[in-house]
Each structure stands twice: as C-alpha cells, then as structure tokens.
Amino acid sequence: MNNRVEEAPLTFISGEIRTGPGAMQNLSIDCVIFGFHQGRLKVLCVKYAIGPHAGCWALPGGWLHNAESIDGSAARHLRDLTGLEDIYMEQLQAFGSVDRVPDSRIVTIAYYALVRPEDYELIIGYTTTDVQWRDVDNISGLIFDHDEILRCALQSLRHKVRHEPIGFNLLPKKFTLLQLQELYEAILNVKLDKPNFRRKMSKMKLLVPCGEKQQHVAHRAAELYRFDEAIYQRLCEQGFTFEV
Amino acid sequence: MNNRVEEAPLTFISGEIRTGPGAMQNLSIDCVIFGFHQGRLKVLCVKYAIGPHAGCWALPGGWLHNAESIDGSAARHLRDLTGLEDIYMEQLQAFGSVDRVPDSRIVTIAYYALVRPEDYELIIGYTTTDVQWRDVDNISGLIFDHDEILRCALQSLRHKVRHEPIGFNLLPKKFTLLQLQELYEAILNVKLDKPNFRRKMSKMKLLVPCGEKQQHVAHRAAELYRFDEAIYQRLCEQGFTFEV
DNA sequence: CCACATAATGGTCAAAAAGACCACTTATGA
DNA sequence: TCATAAGTGGTCTTTTTGACCATTATGTGG
Structure with missing residues (x-):
C-alpha cells in the first residue's frame, strides 16, 4: 500500500491560514480518520512544524478548491496524507461558529474515515512528530474547535456503528x-x-x-x-x- | 404567533445568485422545514417571483453572513420566513458538488426544522404562490439540487425520529x-x-x-x-x- | 331514550429476541 | 502431558414484539 506521509502538503492544512491557489478562501475540510489497532480505537492527528501553530496538534485537513466537490476534497486530503484511496468516508457536518478560527471567518466541513490496519501499517511505524495515531480517549488541546469536531465524530461513529455495518472497514x-x-x-x-x-x-x-x-x-x-x-x-x- | 411571511427577504434566497451585503459569496444556507397537518408530513417551499428562477419552487434559504454562525444563519432564515423562533432545528449536512449551481461555485449547508401546527397555523392559510406547505411525497422539480437535499432530509428525519424523541416537535x-x-x-x-x-x-x-x-x-x-x-x-x- | 359509530383502553398469548451462564473442544507453548 | 487461551455449542430465563380480542366511554342521529 502506497504511503506518502512524507509528502503531505502541510502548507494546505487548515491550521495554516494562508490559502493556496484555487482555494475557496473561507471553506476548509477537516478529516477525522479512525483506525483500530491493538484493541484500541485511534485517530490520526498531525502536528504543525511551521506557521502560527507550530507544535500544536490538529486534525488533518486543508482548503477546499474551486474545482473539486467537497467529497472529492476530503478524499484528496486523505490521499495526500496517507496515500489511501477508496476508503470508507462520510461527511460529519459543517462547523461554522464566527470565532472558531481567530482573525478570520472560516467554515469547515468535517469528514470521518475508517481505515483498515492492513492499509495503514506503514503509517503506524512513522516516527516523526508530524503525524501520529492517537488513542481517541486521550486527546485534547487540539487547535481551533478540533476537539469538538472529534467529539462529534466519535459520537456519530458510536451511533452509526450500532445501526449500520460500517465497523468492518476498521x-x-x-x-x-x-x-x-x-x-x-x-x-x-x-x-x-x-x-x-x-x-x-x-x-x-x-x-x-x-x-x-x-x-x-x-x-x-x-x-x-x-x-x-x-x-x-x-x-x-x-x-x-x-x-x- | 407572529407571522412575517409577506416580509420574507426574497432577494436573499439562495436561488438568487446576487449576494447581499455582508454575505460570504460562496456559502448559502437552505432550510427543510417540516410540518405535520391533517395526518400528512409537509415541507415549506417557496416560489420565486423574480430573478432567473421566477416561477420555480425551491427550499427556502439564503446567504450566510460574515457576522453570524451557520446555526444562527439558519435560525435567521427560518425566522424571516415564518416569524418563528426557538424551533427545533438541526444541521443536515453540506452540499458541495462543483456544478450544483450553474455558473457559480456555491456550497450550501442544509438544515431541517420541525415546527408545530399551533405555530404555523397562520402560514397554512396564506394563499399566495410565494410560500406553501407541500406534501413531502409529492415534491419534485425543485431548483438546483434541492430535490436531493429534501430526499436527504427526509431520510435523516425518518431515521432520527425512530431513535430520538424529536417527533414531539411536530x-x-x-x-x-x-x-x-x-x-x-x-x-x-x-x-x-x-x-x-x-x-x-x-x-x-x-x-x-x-x-x-x-x-x-x-x-x-x-x-x-x-x-x-x-x-x-x-x-x-x-x-x-x-x-x- | 336508544342504538350506533368511533375511538380509548385493557387483557391475553405465542413467538422471537436478548442475556446470563455452563460445558466442552481444539490447538499451541511450556 | 498439561496448562492456557480461545473457539464453539448448548440451555435456560427474562424481555420484548406482535397479533388479536374484549370492554368502556362519548357524542350523534333516529
């Protein structure tokens, strides 16, 4: 399975306020990527190396581009981060408080994905501080409203997993x-x-x-x-x- | 119960491409407002009187303003259309295909609301073609992707009503x-x-x-x-x- | 005043599902 | 060979579901 973590386009992660070319200025995508490892539910988190949030943990994400659908954008971000395609992915909801990002008005659309251990094996071994699987019960202090997004995603997953056979994707x-x-x-x-x-x-x-x-x-x-x-x-x- | 249907700011309905002052250019809000009348589930629809979609039916909605949260914006649209406040309202999801609106890139965040018959009595009697309660089973041909939004909202309502006591709001x-x-x-x-x-x-x-x-x-x-x-x-x- | 229609309300009973718990089987490492 | 850990099968009771019947209350129309 291809793994392009080292090429992850960090400049497009939504923690970076600067938008890239073709981006929609006020719309970002954030991804809650769940994995299951050693009997624990995990979430993929990134740590910013540069910019105003250097050293801070966040959910992976980035800008929505003009030429892509929101679903397509979420898939792109997942692929850029992990190299994975054709993964179970679903929109959680939009988050749009006025002050969710200081000094700018950005609405984000959150997605969550379920990935198989056989697909992310390579990532688990990745030892930089840039990207890490973390226990869901043990996460706080993410930037912006990412703690809330995660809490929401977790609640949605817990509900959904009981009524639809999506757990198999983990x-x-x-x-x-x-x-x-x-x-x-x-x-x-x-x-x-x-x-x-x-x-x-x-x-x-x-x-x-x-x-x-x-x-x-x-x-x-x-x-x-x-x-x-x-x-x-x-x-x-x-x-x-x-x-x- | 106050009813301000006649003052509904039609120029801000998302079927109008022209944005108002303070609007966010590429982000709109659409509302699926459910009601229950004479044993039938109804949805509030609006008909455009002016603009490129004159004569077309649509879900009520409008632009997201810079100074309001997305939840607040949805509440504002509901209030402007019906005069109702403190109504059960929840985000459905964002819709963001590239071509969902011809000739522009607009992402919309859909909400659905459940209103009580005692609250909307006045609206039911309203006989213009501008705003109308319509049977959910009998709606098609709405503008843009509003048919899909409605279908989605209906599916969500059907699911949610079985697992949470929200039906009482109708x-x-x-x-x-x-x-x-x-x-x-x-x-x-x-x-x-x-x-x-x-x-x-x-x-x-x-x-x-x-x-x-x-x-x-x-x-x-x-x-x-x-x-x-x-x-x-x-x-x-x-x-x-x-x-x- | 008396049937009658309509809906509320109460009861039974069998089938199905959920949940607790026990017992046994099988493959491996010590 | 034996302890261990997990698979597998079974029973039993309690709960829940669903179908169906019976009775009661209330206004209407003859």
Missing part, C-alpha cells in the same frame, strides 16, 4: 468473530458475551466464512470471515436492518 | 397517544397496532399526562399528554435510549 478484510467483538467493545466501551455475540452475527447471515483459519496462534485457530457488500445490499432490500 | 404541546401514533405512521409510512404502541410509549415513562381530556370529540375523549424535556434528560443519564 478490520482487515479477513477477520475472526472475536476481533469483530473486540472492535465493538472498544468503540462502544462495553463488554459483550462471546457466545451470544457470535450467535447474533451468524443469525443475520451477513458474514461469509473464508474457509480459512488463523495461523500461528497459541491456541485453537479461529475461522476467518469477511463482510460482503453485495449480500448486505440484498438483505437491505428485503427489509433487513443491522443492529449492534 | 405535534401540539398537548397531544393524544393516537395523534402521536399517526405522526409516526405518516413519517415512517407504516401501520402500527394501537394497544401495542400505547403500551410501548407508557412503558418508557417519557410522557406526562396533563390530567386533561380531549374536548368536543364525537367519541370517548382521550387523555392528553405532553413531552417533558427534563424527564428525557434524566432518563438518558440512566442509560435510556428512545426507540420508535
């Missing part, structure tokens, strides 16, 4: 039922019963067994499953609704 | 359980069982009996109930979640 393509359960436990901050969770999942016939098992584990190897978008669509047409 | 302060049921049936387009619906509602202890009954009805008078925000907050703190 797991590898092939995963075990226990991994899935641990994902939900981490996001929702609850403890679930293993057999019951397993039964619930299999009853909705949403997961496809890969016919493979875990390798090199110090215990009985678990069956690997995958999420099938087509099956989900078909179930939805029959009036199916995903729950927890 | 009913009078005092309402019967049947009115509430009919509201849900209209929004969700389903048929519900009366005794079961009643039991479900009373079991969550969210509604407060007013101690009054319906008057002048040609059948057994129903108890009137009201929604109590404080009770809801208290229940939420105990881990309560509203469902259907």
Whole structure:
C-alpha cells in the first residue's frame, strides 16, 4: 500500500491560514480518520512544524478548491496524507461558529474515515512528530474547535456503528468473530458475551466464512470471515436492518 | 404567533445568485422545514417571483453572513420566513458538488426544522404562490439540487425520529397517544397496532399526562399528554435510549 | 331514550429476541 | 502431558414484539 506521509502538503492544512491557489478562501475540510489497532480505537492527528501553530496538534485537513466537490476534497486530503484511496468516508457536518478560527471567518466541513490496519501499517511505524495515531480517549488541546469536531465524530461513529455495518472497514478484510467483538467493545466501551455475540452475527447471515483459519496462534485457530457488500445490499432490500 | 411571511427577504434566497451585503459569496444556507397537518408530513417551499428562477419552487434559504454562525444563519432564515423562533432545528449536512449551481461555485449547508401546527397555523392559510406547505411525497422539480437535499432530509428525519424523541416537535404541546401514533405512521409510512404502541410509549415513562381530556370529540375523549424535556434528560443519564 | 359509530383502553398469548451462564473442544507453548 | 487461551455449542430465563380480542366511554342521529 502506497504511503506518502512524507509528502503531505502541510502548507494546505487548515491550521495554516494562508490559502493556496484555487482555494475557496473561507471553506476548509477537516478529516477525522479512525483506525483500530491493538484493541484500541485511534485517530490520526498531525502536528504543525511551521506557521502560527507550530507544535500544536490538529486534525488533518486543508482548503477546499474551486474545482473539486467537497467529497472529492476530503478524499484528496486523505490521499495526500496517507496515500489511501477508496476508503470508507462520510461527511460529519459543517462547523461554522464566527470565532472558531481567530482573525478570520472560516467554515469547515468535517469528514470521518475508517481505515483498515492492513492499509495503514506503514503509517503506524512513522516516527516523526508530524503525524501520529492517537488513542481517541486521550486527546485534547487540539487547535481551533478540533476537539469538538472529534467529539462529534466519535459520537456519530458510536451511533452509526450500532445501526449500520460500517465497523468492518476498521478490520482487515479477513477477520475472526472475536476481533469483530473486540472492535465493538472498544468503540462502544462495553463488554459483550462471546457466545451470544457470535450467535447474533451468524443469525443475520451477513458474514461469509473464508474457509480459512488463523495461523500461528497459541491456541485453537479461529475461522476467518469477511463482510460482503453485495449480500448486505440484498438483505437491505428485503427489509433487513443491522443492529449492534 | 407572529407571522412575517409577506416580509420574507426574497432577494436573499439562495436561488438568487446576487449576494447581499455582508454575505460570504460562496456559502448559502437552505432550510427543510417540516410540518405535520391533517395526518400528512409537509415541507415549506417557496416560489420565486423574480430573478432567473421566477416561477420555480425551491427550499427556502439564503446567504450566510460574515457576522453570524451557520446555526444562527439558519435560525435567521427560518425566522424571516415564518416569524418563528426557538424551533427545533438541526444541521443536515453540506452540499458541495462543483456544478450544483450553474455558473457559480456555491456550497450550501442544509438544515431541517420541525415546527408545530399551533405555530404555523397562520402560514397554512396564506394563499399566495410565494410560500406553501407541500406534501413531502409529492415534491419534485425543485431548483438546483434541492430535490436531493429534501430526499436527504427526509431520510435523516425518518431515521432520527425512530431513535430520538424529536417527533414531539411536530405535534401540539398537548397531544393524544393516537395523534402521536399517526405522526409516526405518516413519517415512517407504516401501520402500527394501537394497544401495542400505547403500551410501548407508557412503558418508557417519557410522557406526562396533563390530567386533561380531549374536548368536543364525537367519541370517548382521550387523555392528553405532553413531552417533558427534563424527564428525557434524566432518563438518558440512566442509560435510556428512545426507540420508535 | 336508544342504538350506533368511533375511538380509548385493557387483557391475553405465542413467538422471537436478548442475556446470563455452563460445558466442552481444539490447538499451541511450556 | 498439561496448562492456557480461545473457539464453539448448548440451555435456560427474562424481555420484548406482535397479533388479536374484549370492554368502556362519548357524542350523534333516529
């Protein structure tokens, strides 16, 4: 998977007040990029190296350009930062208090993305202070209203993950039922019963067994499953609704 | 209830490309204002009298001003159009395709509002072609991407109404359980069982009996109930979640 | 004054789902 | 071989859902 962190166009991050060519002056995009690692929910944060906010942490983002849609802009920022494309990404909402950015009037449209560990492996190893995966529970002091944006994104994720099968976007393509359960436990901050969770999942016939098992584990190897978008669509047409 | 429909500042509706003083040039606000009347879910639409879109229907909206927050701007547009204040209002999302408005680049932030029949009585009687409550199922051909915005708002409302007690904002302060049921049936387009619906509602202890009954009805008078925000907050703190 | 229509209200009952808990299986490292 | 950690299957009770029937209250029209 391509990783272009070192080329991240920091001059376009919205913490920089200076706009680039073709930018829309008063409209920025911010991205809340969630990842799941070692049983913890993480968010990608950037640290400014230059400009008025040098040393400050922020959500990654940048200016909206004239020639791109807002969805396209969010995808561009994610790609520029991580090299990832075709990632689950969704608009959170716009943030537009008058004084959210000192000395200028900038409305930002926040997006959140869910990325798979297999896709961001390279980033995790990245050791500069510029970009870092941080525990969601342990973040504060971001610039502007980014703390609030994150809080909002987290709330939206917690709600959405219970009613739509988007959690799979945080797991590898092939995963075990226990991994899935641990994902939900981490996001929702609850403890679930293993057999019951397993039964619930299999009853909705949403997961496809890969016919493979875990390798090199110090215990009985678990069956690997995958999420099938087509099956989900078909179930939805029959009036199916995903729950927890 | 004050009603200032005739003073609605049509020149600031976003269908007019010309911006007003203090406006932000490329940012508009559009409002999806829902009402409930005679068992039908309605939306407030405006018809342009002048300008390039004369005769066209649109969602009400206008420019975002420099000195106001986006939430404040949405509230201002609602007030200018209907005279209503302190109405349930929430951001839907931003719409920002490059070509959503011909010949200019305008990002719009859509809001939706729920208004009570007792509040909009005066508007219903308003007979000009400028502003009209229209059946949600029967709307198409709005300008720009307003059809899509409406579709989005409707989907969001349908989802939200099932998981949060916001439906009450469409009913009078005092309402019967049947009115509430009919509201849900209209929004969700389903048929519900009366005794079961009643039991479900009373079991969550969210509604407060007013101690009054319906008057002048040609059948057994129903108890009137009201929604109590404080009770809801208290229940939420105990881990309560509203469902259907 | 008496049926009648309409809606409120109360009750039952079976099916389905949720949740708690126990028991056993399987693969690996010590 | 044995302890361990995780997979897997089972049971049981409680809750919830949904369907349906019965009764009660209130105004209307004959």
